Amino acid sequence: MKIAVLGAGAMGCLYGGLLSIGDNEVWLIDIWKEHVNRINEKGLIIEDENGKKIIKNVQATIDTNDIGIVDLILVFVKSTITDKALKPVKNIIGENTLILTLQNGLGNIEKIQSVVGKKNIIAGTTSHGSTLLEPARIYHAGKGTTVIGEIDRENTERIQNLKEIFTKCKIETVITNNVLGVIWDKLLVNVGINAITALTELRNGELLDFKETEELLEIAVEEGINVSKAKKIILINEDPIEHTKKVCRLTTSNKSSMLQDIINKRKTEIEMINGAIVKEGERQGIKTPINLALTNLIKIKERN
Known part of the structure; x- marks a missing residue:
């Protein structure tokens, strides 16, 4: 080929x-x-x-x-x-x-x-x-x-x-x-990990070491789940929040791609991840305040 x-x-x-x-x-x-x-x-x-x-x-x-x-x-x-x-x-x-x-x-x-x-x-x-x-x-x-x-x-x-x-x-x-369900499953993992690690400079597994970052992860993913339901996306994982935490544990020492982008002063994919949840939420009439906050904070870091 x-x-x-x-x-x-x-x-x-x-x-x-x-x-x-x-x-x-x-x-x-x-x-x-x-x-x-x-x-x-x-x-x-x-x-x-x-x-x-x-x-x-x-x-x-x-x-x-x-x-x-x-x-x-x-x-x-x-x-x-x-x-x-x-x-x-x-x-x-x-x-x-x-x-x-x-x-x-x-x-x-x-x-x-x-x-x-x-x-x-x-x-x-x-x-x-x-x-x-x-x-x-x-x-x-x-x-x-x-x-x-x-x-x-x-x-x-x-x-x-x-x-x-x-x-x-x-x-x-x-x-x-169900490739769209698979894409959304991975999206929700990235929604829960990437922006928070990029803002805190924590490795993936370290998100679960602090009550505050674990709570942010849970709410960000929950907002994504609500948007996916409104769009009638059939998710693969029954519990996306727990699945995201499992990925954190399996990749405990990894620096997320968004954290690497911030460290190397590169433009991130925030608009396609947390920003996408915000945009799709607006279309569906669903509020996504945590994803909006994470998106805006990453944009500020990109400008700096």
């Missing part, structure tokens, strides 16, 4: 590197010139608790004119720029090119749909964790399951084929007939 990864950050490099171990032709697309050049010159280094491996049969580029039409595009850019990042790479999108978003937050499907047809889009979530250490070097911090599905809930041949390709490359993958 010919695969392009749009956004060669920590997660893009992880998936691109793993998929290139098989018989796939993989292209990493990014605007960071030093990163791209080092991958092409020395290979991509993936480290984990067992050591490191150097992936040399992956190609990186800034210019997509040399790639040609691909079978699959994995979108791993920041949710805030999904549509802006897709428009310049329309030259590699053919009639049957699949575009898979495994990004955080809400709105990515709609942003992709503004550039290509809905029939080309599939969606999902990932439980993997990865950190970019330096150009062409990442650390695979946590392994998990990749969940993918058709937006219209069908179980198609193309989604089955994609699962087989991912599985052959040692990416544990399952298919869901």
Whole structure:
């Protein structure tokens, strides 16, 4: 399969590197010139608790004119720029090119749909964790399951084929007939963890060490649950609050992606996470004061 990864950050490099171990032709697309050049010159280094491996049969580029039409595009850019990042790479999108978003937050499907047809889009979530250490070097911090599905809930041949390709490359993958429920499940976890850790500079597990942060987590997720019910989203987890706390325990020493963004003075995805709960709540006539407060406080930190 010919695969392009749009956004060669920590997660893009992880998936691109793993998929290139098989018989796939993989292209990493990014605007960071030093990163791209080092991958092409020395290979991509993936480290984990067992050591490191150097992936040399992956190609990186800034210019997509040399790639040609691909079978699959994995979108791993920041949710805030999904549509802006897709428009310049329309030259590699053919009639049957699949575009898979495994990004955080809400709105990515709609942003992709503004550039290509809905029939080309599939969606999902990932439980993997990865950190970019330096150009062409990442650390695979946590392994998990990749969940993918058709937006219209069908179980198609193309989604089955994609699962087989991912599985052959040692990416544990399952298919869901409720991909929107899966996306909302992960959204609620991010709603409960990301902004609070970014504001307090606590690691995930430390949120449960303080009554105040645990209470904020509970209320933020509860507001999200209320909005999801109004939208008639069928959630996967029966108790999203407890599930979020479980994720905190399982990733106890992790710095959330939003905390990393704040530390590195990067723009966060707050509008697609807590901000999305606020916007959807307004549409449904549901008040979400804690998520509004968290959203506004993160915006202030971004300005500073």
